[in-house]
Amino acid sequence: MSSDIYAVRFVLDGQIHHARGERRTTTVLDYLRDKLHRTGTKEGCAEGDCGACVVLVGELAGDGQRIDWKPVNACLQMLPTLDGKAVKTVESLRRADGSHHPAQRAMVEHHGSQCGFCTPGIVMSLAALGEQQGEGAPPTRAQVTDALAGNLCRCTGYRPIIDAALQAAAAPAAERSLQDATELALLREIARPAQPSYNLDGELVVQPVVRTRKGSEFVSPATLEELSAYLAEHPEAIVLAGSTEFGLAVNKRYERPPYIAYVGGIAALRGIECGPRSWRIGAAAPLEAVMQALRGELPEFAEVLRRFGSPPIRSTATLGGNIANGSPIGDSMPCLLALDATLTLRRRGARGKDETRRVELQAFYTGQKRTVLQSGEYIEAVEFSRPGPRQFRAHKISKRFEQDISATCAAMSWCDDGGRLTDVRLAYNGLTPFPARARELEAAIEGRRPDELDAATLDDVIARSYTHRDGLRATWAYRALVARNLVLRFVQHEAAALAAAGTGER
Ligand SMILES: Cc1cc2nc3c(=O)[nH]c(=O)nc-3n(C[C@H](O)[C@H](O)[C@H](O)COP(=O)(O)OP(=O)(O)OC[C@H]3O[C@@H](n4cnc5c(N)ncnc54)[C@H](O)[C@@H]3O)c2cc1C
Ligand code: FES
Ligand code: FES
Numbered sequence: 001m002s003s004d005i006y007a008v009r010f011v012l013d014g015q016i017h018h019a020r021g022e023r024r025t026t027t028v029l030d031y032l033r034d035k036l037h038r039t040g041t042k043e044g045c046a047e048g049d050c051g052a053c054v055v056l057v058g059e060l061a062g063d064g065q066r067i068d069w070k071p072v073n074a075c076l077q078m079l080p081t082l083d084g085k086a087v088k089t090v091e092s093l094r095r096a097d098g099s100h101h102p103a104q105r106a107m108v109e110h111h112g113s114q115c116g117f118c119t120p121g122i123v124m125s126l127a128a129l130g131e132q133q134g135e136g137a138p139p140t141r142a143q144v145t146d147a148l149a150g151n152l153c154r155c156t157g158y159r160p161i162i163d164a165a166l167q168a169a170a171a172p173a174a175e176r177s178l179q180d181a182t183e184l185a186l187l188r189e190i191a192r193p194a195q196p197s198y199n200l201d202g203e204l205v206v207q208p209v210v211r212t213r214k215g216s217e218f219v220s221p222a223t224l225e226e227l228s229a230y231l232a233e234h235p236e237a238i239v240l241a242g243s244t245e246f247g248l249a250v251n252k253r254y255e256r257p258p259y260i261a262y263v264g265g266i267a268a269l270r271g272i273e274c275g276p277r278s279w280r281i282g283a284a285a286p287l288e289a290v291m292q293a294l295r296g297e298l299p300e301f302a303e304v305l306r307r308f309g310s311p312p313i314r315s316t317a318t319l320g321g322n323i324a325n326g327s328p329i330g331d332s333m334p335c336l337l338a339l340d341a342t343l344t345l346r347r348r349g350a351r352g353k354d355e356t357r358r359v360e361l362q363a364f365y366t367g368q369k370r371t372v373l374q375s376g377e378y379i380e381a382v383e384f385s386r387p388g389p390r391q392f393r394a395h396k397i398s399k400r401f402e403q404d405i406s407a408t409c410a411a412m413s414w415c416d417d418g419g420r421l422t423d424v425r426l427a428y429n430g431l432t433p434f435p436a437r438a439r440e441l442e443a444a445i446e447g448r449r450p451d452e453l454d455a456a457t458l459d460d461v462i463a464r465s466y467t468h469r470d471g472l473r474a475t476w477a478y479r480a481l482v483a484r485n486l487v488l489r490f491v492q493h494e495a496a497a498l499a500a501a502g503t504g505e506r
Contacts, residue, residue, distance in 0.1 A: 006210050008079055011058070011086035011186045012036075022079050024210045024218035024260055025250045029053045029074035032089060040090035040120040041074055044152070046251040048073045048244055049403065051151035054121040054312050056128055056178070058086035060187055067187060069178050070288075070315035071128040073150070076247025077316065078240070080209040080218040081262055084192035086183055090120035093127060102171035103127050106164035114155040122151045125311065126165050130176030138169035149402040150310025192265050196226045206230045209262075216258040220265045224346060224380065225354060227261060231376040232348035234259040239378050241284050242316035244309065245325050269320070269380065277386055283320025283379040287332075290319050297386065300394040301335040301411070307396050308332075310403045320379040323361070326369040326434055329406045329473065333435030335394050336361050337427035338411035339384035347377035356380065368433035390415055390423075393490040397482050398473075406430055407474035410486040419449050421491065430479055431466055440465035441487065450491040458484040 008019040019031060029046075032038040032055070044050035053074040058067040067086060093101040103126035106112070113119040129139060129147040139147070144165040145158075153161060168176070197205045206226050210218040217234075221227045231237055237259035240246055249255040263269050269284035272293045281290055291305035291314065308314055308331050322332045323343065341361045349355035361382075364371050373379075394411035398404040408430035414421045424442045429435040444461045445453060462483055468476040 006208060008083045008209060009190045010082040010084070011183050011190065013088075013092050014180065014182050014186070016186050016190055019079060019082075022210065023256075024078065024080055024212070024216060025256055026079045027075055027247070027250065028055065028072075028077040028079055028082060028087070031079045032074060032087075038089045038091055042117055042120060043075060044117070046075045047248050048076050048150075048309065048313055049152070050118070051121040051125065051310065051312065052118055054124040054151065055090075056088040056124055057082065058088070058178075058183070058187065060184075060191060064188065065184075066179055067184055069128060069131050071125050071150075071312040072316055073244075073247070073312045075251065076243050078218070078243060078247075078250070078260070078262075080220065080260075081240070081243065081264060083209045083220060084187075084190050084265070086187050088124075088127075088178065090123055093123065101127055101130075102168040102175050103130060103164070106167040106171075107161070110160045110164040110167065112156060112161045112164040118151060118153040118156075122148065122153065122161060125151050126168055127176075127178065128311070129165065130168060130171070131178045133169060133173070133176065135173045138166070141166065144169075146306070146402075147311055150312045192220060192222060194222050194267065196221070196223050204229045214258075216256075218260045218262065220262045222265055222267075224266060224268050227263060227266060227378065228346060228348040228354045228376070230261050231378065234261075235375040237261045239263060239324070241318040241321040242286060242313075244313050244317040245321060263320075263378075264316075274386070278383055279386060280381050280383045281319055282381050283323075284318045285320075286315055287317050287319060287322070288314040298335075298339075298392055300392060301339075304331055304335055304394050304396050304409060304411075307398070307402045307404075313403075319382055323364070323382065324371065324373070324379055326365055326371055327429075328368060328433055328435065329409075329429045330435055331396060331406055331409050331429065333361070334409050334411040334427040334429050336382060336384065337435060337437055338392065338394070338413040338425045339387070340425060341382050341384040343382055344380040345373065345377050346380040347374065362437055365434035365436070370434075387413065395486055395489065397486070405473055408479050408482050408486075410483065410490075412487065412490045414445075420447055421445055421450065422447060426487065428483055430471070430473065431483060438465070438483075441483075445487065445491070453488065453491055455484055455488065458487055 032041050042052035044052035054071050055074045056069045057072045058069045061068040103123050199205050206219050208217040208219050238257045240260050240262045263284045269282040271282045273280045291302045295302040322330050343359050346356045390413050392413045396409040397407045410428045412426045414424045424445045426438045426442050440461050462480050470476050
């Protein structure tokens with residue numbers, strides 16, 4: 001059943017486009033290909049893995065003076081999330097004078113395309129990289145491979161593609177730039193309201209972006225109050241954030257929830273603040289932004305995030321979505337548990353006002369994919385103390401370096417008390433039905449010096465404190481071995497640091 005009175009408005013190639021009559025779960029990819037005949041954008045996997053569908057989605061930057069372009073997997077994104085935004089497909093890169101983007105020219109010159117199926121997605125990822133580079137230094141080879149982590153090519157091989165990327169990066173910034181004054185003005189014109197609307201009785205009105213004749217809706221509130229009010233009225237509504245899980249539910253399980261509340265337009269959910277003592281990260285902050293913010297203070301947490309999916313996944317996937325998803329192999333949870341993170345949960349209370357409560361992450365999960373979230377309640381933010389003198393280590397083990405799911409990911413933090421490991425927090429994913437602290441292992445490590453920990457002791461604790469389960473990603477034997485080795489890796493690093501500081505004999 002389609003909508004006929006609501007329109008999704010977005011900027012495309014210098015014009016405002018109105019998408020009418022679409023379902024709330026029509027994907028951006030299907031709309032581009034089926035309705036706009038932009039068939040340059042391909043469907044390979046429909047699950048965010050191959051990158052054939054990468055397009056750029058633009059939003060007004062914080063200062064309102066430029067468009068912030070991000071690579072996005074069009075197969076996972078719902079069309080109504082584009083309302084108030086801008087889009088570029090590979091067709092958009094051709095300039096009015098017929099010339100091509102430097103990434104396109106370089107791909108031709110370096111023979112970077114054979115069958116061509118992956119090529120538009122690769123070109124869009126390189127266009128995003130070129131935009132990000134701006135007037136700055138060209139990316140290194142490692143930065144190029146990072147940018148292409150979400151693009152698979154089956155036939156050309158990556159060397160000519162990487163060579164093309166390096167050549168494209170040498171083009172003048174003006175040729176790589178995706179900024180366009182006309183599109184900026186249009187984007188300002190269609191920007192979604194930042195303030196809530198009220199009816200004449202002073203009640204909040206959450207205006208749908210899409211509403212079908214049967215009454216199913218897609219809403220995109222601007223404030224927490226609107227979201228809380230909407231979820232109180234429609235407790236069965238799906239909270240939609242980066243859509244990297246939800247997109248799979250739509251494409252692979254054909255789920256069509258009647259009510260969808262998209263949180264990507266709520267500025268209060270997207271902030272990342274570093275106070276004197278603690279970090280506060282809004283639930284809808286994209287993981288790419290979280291990674292950039294944490295890189296200086298928690299480099300190993302940032303490294304786990306660098307290996308989380310790929311740039312198009314991280315540009316939309318959120319920290320709140322990763323937590324709420326409750327997957328046993330969710331990657332941010334071991335880090336957050338080792339940092340003793342606390343969640344702020346919010347919902348509309350009985351007296352019509354919003355209420356919040358704080359729940360420690362370690363008490364959030366009640367079973368596999370089950371949490372303490374109550375009807376109409378959602379995650380507002382995640383907070384954790386800045387590490388200060390605490391040590392923090394984290395590492396993800398997966399078959400591929402990036403764009404792969406963990407066999408296990410571990411994180412550990414501790415204080416150094418005269419060479420002894422104290423106040424130890426150790427957490428894993430992949431070993432239990434939900435990511436959790438490893439209490440028995442923590443007890444075995446507590447108060448020891450790094451050189452007092454040996455493999456046999458850790459193996460014994462692991463063997464008796466877990467249910468031995470083989471999984472799709474790894475056997476129990478492998479996970480147990482990796483769980484032990486990660487602890488040794490973390491503490492041996494500490495031992496080496498102590499020895500270098502001349503304190504190893506204490
Ligand atoms: C190709 C690919 C690679 C991936 N790689 C990884 C990986 O390396 N590591 C990993 O851990 N995961 C990975 N994932 C899984 C997924 O990307 C993450 O779980 C992601 O963080 C989900 O966030 P999202 O914002 O996209 O959630 P969405 O898909 O929008 O939502 C997921 C669930 O969370 C709920 N939700 C979202 N926000 C809130 C909120 N604020 N309050 C309450 N409920 C909320 C939604 O209702 C939904 O049930 C991958 C997924 C794909 C498709
Ligand atoms: S079609 Fe493969 S990532 Fe979208
Ligand atoms: S050129 Fe064929 S998949 Fe890349």
